[in-house]
Every structure is written in C-alpha cells, then in structure tokens.
Amino acid sequence: MTNMDTVETIQRDVTVxxxxxxxxxxxxxxxxxxxxxxxxxxxxxxxxxxxxVVFEERTGGRVYEVAADGTEDTWATVLAWEPPTRLVLAWxxxxxDDPPTEVEVRFSPAGSGTRVDLEHRGWERLGADAAERAxxxxxxxxxxxGRFAAAVAER
Amino acid sequence: xxxxxGRAGAVFVALADPTRRRVVDKLAVDGPLTGTELxxxxxxSRQAVAKHLAxxxxxxxxxxxRSGREARYALRTAPLAQAEAWMAAIxxx
Numbered sequence: 001m002t003n004m005d006t007v008e009t010i011q012r013d014v015t016v017x018x019x020x021x022x023x024x025x026x027x028x029x030x031x032x033x034x035x036x037x038x039x040x041x042x043x044x045x046x047x048x049x050x051x052x053v054v055f056e057e058r059t060g061g062r063v064y065e066v067a068a069d070g071t072e073d074t075w076a077t078v079l080a081w082e083p084p085t086r087l088v089l090a091w092x093x094x095x096x097d098d099p100p101t102e103v104e105v106r107f108s109p110a111g112s113g114t115r116v117d118l119e120h121r122g123w124e125r126l127g128a129d130a131a132e133r134a135x136x137x138x139x140x141x142x143x144x145x146g147r148f149a150a151a152v153a154e155r
Numbered sequence: 156x157x158x159x160x161g162r163a164g165a166v167f168v169a170l171a172d173p174t175r176r177r178v179v180d181k182l183a184v185d186g187p188l189t190g191t192e193l194x195x196x197x198x199x200s201r202q203a204v205a206k207h208l209a210x211x212x213x214x215x216x217x218x219x220x221r222s223g224r225e226a227r228y229a230l231r232t233a234p235l236a237q238a239e240a241w242m243a244a245i246x247x248x
Contacts (some may be wrong), residue, residue, distance in 0.1 A: 014164075036213035044209070139168045143213050146165025150215050150234075153162075 007123035007134040014145040015115045016152040020107040023114040024084035026152060027105065028055045031063070034151030040144060042075075042093060043067040057081065063089065076103070091120070098133065099125040118145065162215065166238040169214035174199055175207045179216065179230060187220070187229040 016023050026034070037043070037050035042065060044050070049068040056062050056078065063076040073093070077100070080088035085107055092100035102122040108115050118141055123130040170176055177197055182188060185196070190208060194201040208228055211217040215234045219226040 014162075036209075038209040039206075039213045139171075142164040142168045143210070146162045146168075147213055147215070149162050150165075 007126075007130040009119055009121040009123075010134070010137050010141060011117070011119050012138075012141040012145055013115060013117045014149045015110050015113050016149045017113045018152050018155075019112075020109055020114045021084040023116060023152065024087075024107050026155075027107075027116070027148065028057055028083075028087065030151075031055045034148055036144060036147045037065065040140060041065050042073045042095070043071075057083075076100070080104075098129065101125060101133075116145065116148070162234055163238040163241040165214040166216065166234045169211055169216055172207070172210075174203070175211055178204070178207050178211065182217065182228060182230040187227045189222075189225040189227050191225060193228070 018026065032053040032055075035041075035053050037053065041050045041053075051066045051068050051070075053065050053075075054063070059078055059081045061078040061081070062074050063078070064072050064074045066072055073095075075093035076089035076091045078087065079090050079102070080086060087105050089103045089105075090100040091103040092098060100122075101120060104119045104121070106117045106119075108117070120137055120141065123134055126133050170179070174197070178193060181193060181196055188196075190201060190204050193208070194204045197204065199207075208217060208219070212219060212228075216231055217228045218231055219228055221227075
C-alpha cells in the first residue's frame with residue numbers, strides 16, 4: 001500500500017443543547033429517534049424503509065437497523081462503553097466482507113451543553129479500497145451530527 | 156465542522172449539490188410539492204428527486220407531510236437562518 005491509498009482519520013464535532021448524560025443517552029439508547037435512516041442506512045441503499053435502529057448499551061453489544069420487513073442488519077459492535085463520556089464502535093455497516101473501521105465518540109461539557117467529538121479511523125485496514133469506502137463519510141458525518149443536534153434541540 | 160452551530164454544516168453539505176439547490180428554489184417559489192410534481196418541473200427523474208428530498212430532509216431543510224398516497228414536501232427555512240447567522244458572525248468578526 002502506498003501513502004496515496006491511506007485515508008486520514010475523519011474528525012467531526014458538534015455542540016448540542018443538553019448535558020453530557022442526556023446527550024450520551026440520546027445518541028445511544030435514543031438513536032432510533034433521530035438517525036437519518038432515509039439517507040444513511042443499508043435499507044435506504046436498496047430503497048427500503050427502516051423501522052427502527054437499536055443500540056445495545058454494553059461492551060460487545062450491537063448497533064443494528066431493523067428494516068420494515070423485519071430484516072436486521074448490523075452496523076457496528078460496541079468496543080468501549082463508558083457513559084456518559086466515551087464510546088468506541090467497530091464500524092461496518094455493509095454486506096461486504098470488509099474488516100471494520102473504528103468510530104470513537106466523546107462527550108464533554110461545553111458551557112451549558114455538550115461537545116460531541118467523533119473520530120472515524122482505521123481506514124488502513126481496508127487497504128486499496130479505503131478511499132472508495134471512505135468517500136461518503138466526511139460529508140456524511142456532518143449530516144448525521146447535524147441531525148443529532150437538531151433532534152436534541154427539538155426536545 | 157464549526158462548533159458554534161453544527162447544524163449549519165449540514166445545511167452547507169446539503170446545498171453543495173446544484174440539483175438540491177434547484178429543489179429548494181422550486182419549493183420556495185411554488186410552495187409545498189410532491190416528489191412527482193417536482194420531477195415534472197425539473198430535468199431529473201422521480202427517483203433522483205426522492206434521493207435529493209431525503210438528503211434535504213436529513214439536513215432539516217424540508218419536511219414531509221403525507222397527503223393521500225404521496226408525501227408533500229415543504230421548505231423549512233430555520234436551518235437557513237442558522238447558516239446565515241453563522242456566516243454573518245464570521246463576516247462581522
């Protein structure tokens with residue numbers, strides 16, 4: 001692998017209007033209420049609807065979508081579960097035989113709200129496919145975190 | 156993404172696409188429309204319109220309301236105001 005194939009770690013952040021405990025809970029247990037499944041889900045790629053998204057709140061737990069027909073598709077496995085400050089996911093929301101990348105989300109107090117820092121790394125595991133697999137994520141995480149901030153503000 | 160208001164970032168991502176800007180234009184001028192109506196007024200397929208509407212909905216720029224068999228999409232200007240406020244703050248700095 002040459003340096004040109006390496007995708008750099010993607011870092012995105014958003015500040016939301018809730019304390020860290022509430023922000024963490026909404027991000028995880030409440031994921032089904034705000035995650036934009038119409039644009040960011042496996043079912044959407046095949047133009048199916050998603051019924052719910054489930055976040056199993058423990059190390060080793062799964063994050064998965066449930067399609068309208070009941071089909072479950074795993075997005076991630078929880079590698080680190082440290083409420084209300086940090087979580088790490090082994091991230092592989094696809095049907096491909098890829099190794100997972102890693103997504104870390106940190107929650108820290110910021111004024112009366114919470115700063116949410118997301119880091120998506122481990123692209124080197126995908127070898128020559130890294131650039132193609134990573135393509136949608138820089139903008140994708142902006143949309144997802146923006147939706148999260150809006151959902152927190154609406155409550 | 157800027158920390159001051161992360162929601163502005165989503166607006167800029169959504170509006171980076173020229174077709175999505177045309178969809179926003181149409182909804183601003185013509186009022187709420189269904190996907191089929193939009194596809195009839197723009198040089199894009201019904202399927203492409205549906206994808207663009209979903210992206211705009213994710214960014215909070217449109218809301219869907221069921222009316223009969225098809226959803227009707229309306230523009231939401233609040234996120235635009237947030238993006239504008241962010242730009243104004245930078246411009247004034």
